[in-house]
Amino acid sequence: MRFAVVFFALLLSACQTLSGLEKPEVSLSSVQLEQVSVFEQQWHLVLRVRNPNDRELTLNSLDYEVFFNGERFARGLTGERVTLPAMGDALVSTRITTTLLGTLQQLQGLQRLDEPLDYEIKGKARVAGVGFPLHFDRKGQFTLPDTLPRAR
16 A cells, blocks of 8 residues: 555656646757768758746667758758756757668759758657657758758
């Protein structure tokens, strides 16, 4: 009986700790092409992770997918622990690799006359002290850098 009382007290305090916890907001800050080979392209992404909570959170990892104009671009993972200040944000640097030979042509075809690309980034964040992943889904617009070679 004592065990049950202690268990329910702990469960109630855990629920109170998680009540009102808002999921982090993840958006795309920058995309840069790093390496190109016949078989792969390596990209450096910087993600802005915003903490809308009034307490500091420790981000353990992100598992995400990036879409441009509705087309899946790549999947990425981060494993670096990042502290998100209360009501603040932090930048998370990550790399993704695309293996489609036509990735550059695909992206160039998506962007016309320097119009911004619609992007979506969705996935899950694992936060220290939270026993389940917090899902996120963010849409926005992004313009590819001028350093990206254009199709001729």
